[in-house]
Amino acid sequence: MLSAAELAIVALSLQIALLATVVCLPFAIATAWLLARKKFYGKPLLNIVVHLPLVLPPVVTGYALLILFGKQGPIGGMLETFLGITFAFRWTGAALAAGIMGFPLMVRAIRLGIEAVDKGLEDAAATLGASRSAVFLHVTLPLVTPALLAGTVLGFAKAMGEFGATITFVASIPGQTETLPSAIYTLLQVPGGEDAALRLILLSVAVSILALAVSEVLARRAARKVAGL
Amino acid sequence: MSLNVDIQSKLGAFELDVQLRTKAGTTVVFGRSGSGKTSLINAIAGLTTPDQGRIAFRHTVLFDAQSGIHVPSHQRRIGYVFQNARLFPHLSVSQNLDFGARFAKEPLSVAERRQMIDTLGIEALLNRRIAALSGGEQQRVALGRALLSVPRLLLMDEPLAALDTARKQEILPYFERLHAQGGPPMIYVTHDMSEIVRLADNILVLRDGRSVVGGTVEDVLADPANVKLIGVQDAGALVQGIISGHEADGLSTIDLSAGQLHVPKIGAPVGAKVRMRIRAQDVILSVSEPKDLSSQNILRARITEIQTGEGPSVAIALRTGSDRLLARITRRALAQMQLEVGQEVWAVLKANAVPPSAIARSENNGVVA
Numbered sequence: 001m002l003s004a005a006e007l008a009i010v011a012l013s014l015q016i017a018l019l020a021t022v023v024c025l026p027f028a029i030a031t032a033w034l035l036a037r038k039k040f041y042g043k044p045l046l047n048i049v050v051h052l053p054l055v056l057p058p059v060v061t062g063y064a065l066l067i068l069f070g071k072q073g074p075i076g077g078m079l080e081t082f083l084g085i086t087f088a089f090r091w092t093g094a095a096l097a098a099g100i101m102g103f104p105l106m107v108r109a110i111r112l113g114i115e116a117v118d119k120g121l122e123d124a125a126a127t128l129g130a131s132r133s134a135v136f137l138h139v140t141l142p143l144v145t146p147a148l149l150a151g152t153v154l155g156f157a158k159a160m161g162e163f164g165a166t167i168t169f170v171a172s173i174p175g176q177t178e179t180l181p182s183a184i185y186t187l188l189q190v191p192g193g194e195d196a197a198l199r200l201i202l203l204s205v206a207v208s209i210l211a212l213a214v215s216e217v218l219a220r221r222a223a224r225k226v227a228g229l
Numbered sequence: 230m231s232l233n234v235d236i237q238s239k240l241g242a243f244e245l246d247v248q249l250r251t252k253a254g255t256t257v258v259f260g261r262s263g264s265g266k267t268s269l270i271n272a273i274a275g276l277t278t279p280d281q282g283r284i285a286f287r288h289t290v291l292f293d294a295q296s297g298i299h300v301p302s303h304q305r306r307i308g309y310v311f312q313n314a315r316l317f318p319h320l321s322v323s324q325n326l327d328f329g330a331r332f333a334k335e336p337l338s339v340a341e342r343r344q345m346i347d348t349l350g351i352e353a354l355l356n357r358r359i360a361a362l363s364g365g366e367q368q369r370v371a372l373g374r375a376l377l378s379v380p381r382l383l384l385m386d387e388p389l390a391a392l393d394t395a396r397k398q399e400i401l402p403y404f405e406r407l408h409a410q411g412g413p414p415m416i417y418v419t420h421d422m423s424e425i426v427r428l429a430d431n432i433l434v435l436r437d438g439r440s441v442v443g444g445t446v447e448d449v450l451a452d453p454a455n456v457k458l459i460g461v462q463d464a465g466a467l468v469q470g471i472i473s474g475h476e477a478d479g480l481s482t483i484d485l486s487a488g489q490l491h492v493p494k495i496g497a498p499v500g501a502k503v504r505m506r507i508r509a510q511d512v513i514l515s516v517s518e519p520k521d522l523s524s525q526n527i528l529r530a531r532i533t534e535i536q537t538g539e540g541p542s543v544a545i546a547l548r549t550g551s552d553r554l555l556a557r558i559t560r561r562a563l564a565q566m567q568l569e570v571g572q573e574v575w576a577v578l579k580a581n582a583v584p585p586s587a588i589a590r591s592e593n594n595g596v597v598a
Binding site for chain 1: 274275276301302303304305306307308309311313315316317318319328329332333358359360361374375378384
């Protein structure tokens with residue numbers, strides 16, 4: 001079936017995409033909540049910054065990451081010195097790139113979900129004695145579950161497929177930063193590599209369809225629950 | 230309890246300026262839609278913050294604009310039953326009921342909880358999902374949910390407005406029972422007179438965001454000056470009586486302090502005390518003792534006040550025994566009959582003028598079905 005090298009590529013891709021999604025999710029929820037519910041100075045600016053990775057050429061985002069999070073970069077240098085975290089040319093860097101690229105998609109989906117929550121239900125919870133954090137935990141968040149799932153799947157899919165920013169930021173080092181898309185790209189550059197590429201292409205299609213199917217089932221279940229059925 | 234509200238708010242073009250002072254029992258806030266009823270109770274619940282003023286309950290200041298006090302909703306322990314129930318769709322009925330209990334300092338005991346569920350008749354619904362409930366069932370669950378959070382005060386915003394008449398009659402007894410069983414004091418918003426007759430101890434009338442009249446429901450409804458405010462169709466005094474018999478011809482007899490009324494059959498036993506509303510427009514006055522009338526309800530009464538307004542009709546306050554009546558007649562009739570304050574007259578009303586929906590048991594140990 002699959003060779004060890006192929007398995008390693010899939011495993012690494014999954015690892016990168018999972019880390020990116022899991023780490024991004026709380027930030028995406030917080031950002032979505034701020035954008036959906038709060039009025040504050042600089043909100044339009046935050047909105048633009050969040051959406052930048054969606055509209056910028058991925059190469060530009062990748063280059064910006066290299067400048068900021070590279071070993072010589074202002075943030076990357078500090079992180080390396082004080083926390084010992086290195087992003088440049090590491091799989092963590094690939095996860096960072098994938099997360100940043102998927103972030104706007106997650107925020108958009110979750111924000112729509114939060115905006116659709118009936119504020120009257122939150123008021124009702126408050127009159128029943130629930131503090132603001134309890135209201136969020138017990139009412140808002142459960143009602144946003146379908147949007148949360150949608151956002152997570154979108155973010156995960158984007159992370160799995162991210163190519164431009166990743167290859168600019170962390171290159172494509174086998175076993176280190178070589179994800180499914182970058183492996184496919186590399187194989188296609190080599191004469192006679194089409195067959196091997198096709199195997200990886202089919203593999204990535206399979207992973208995507210599986211992820212979609214699982215999320216569809218979960219989303220349906222959540223939607224029924226939230227509708228009170 | 231004692232609730233003291235004096236608040237001012239400006240919401241766009243709408244100005245709210247309300248004073249409310251209640252001690253015990255149920256206070257009905259009455260007024261047309263847009264008169265500020267919901268704004269008032271939202272402020273009491275802490276869901277909105279008034280611009281100016283003060284709200285105090287018992288010995289706690291809940292809101293004071295001057296000293297910047299605003300106790301958040303979840304710390305006020307004020308229950309709220311909303312017009313459209315607002316049950317949590319992602320939770321089952323019993324999870325909805327218990328939502329507030331986990332935040333309550335002294336939640337109800339298991340036995341008390343069971344008793345409450347029994348009183349509201351919702352034990353069969355406990356495992357249902359919210360979407361599977363009818364409007365009336367939802368409202369009963371919402372009431373139970375609010376009560377299980379052990380509130381010190383209960384606010385109700387037209388809880389029956391979204392229901393049809395049959396459903397209303399089905400739920401009103403639960404509210405009455407709650408009232409009778411010493412539940413928390415209530416502020417009950419409505420514009421439905423039949424709910425007022427059955428539930429109100431006190432009443433506050435709002436108009437255009439202002440509190441216009443307040444007091445015991447008997448006093449306010451018997452004052453001819455309030456006829457226009459209540460609405461000429463709805464105005465009418467409350468009288469007290471005791472059921473003295475159920476006749477074979479489908480009528481029930483009620484003994485008043487001075488006289489008897491015969492009304493369509495009431496579902497309460499002989500001896501039960503009742504309170505009923507007699508609409509001003511259903512009362513006919515006669516200066517001589519009427520004979521040969523189809524109406525069986527003729528009461529001797531004395532005119533205590535005549536209120537002439539701008540319109541073609543006048544409101545007349547009457548006293549019969551210890552009860553008060555209101556009558557609305559035309560200005561022309563007033564002139565022709567030469568009625569004056571202090572004069573003895575006969576008040577005539579048709580049996581059907583007091584439908585069962587206008588009658589409530591006043592000693593709340595039971596319920597008119």
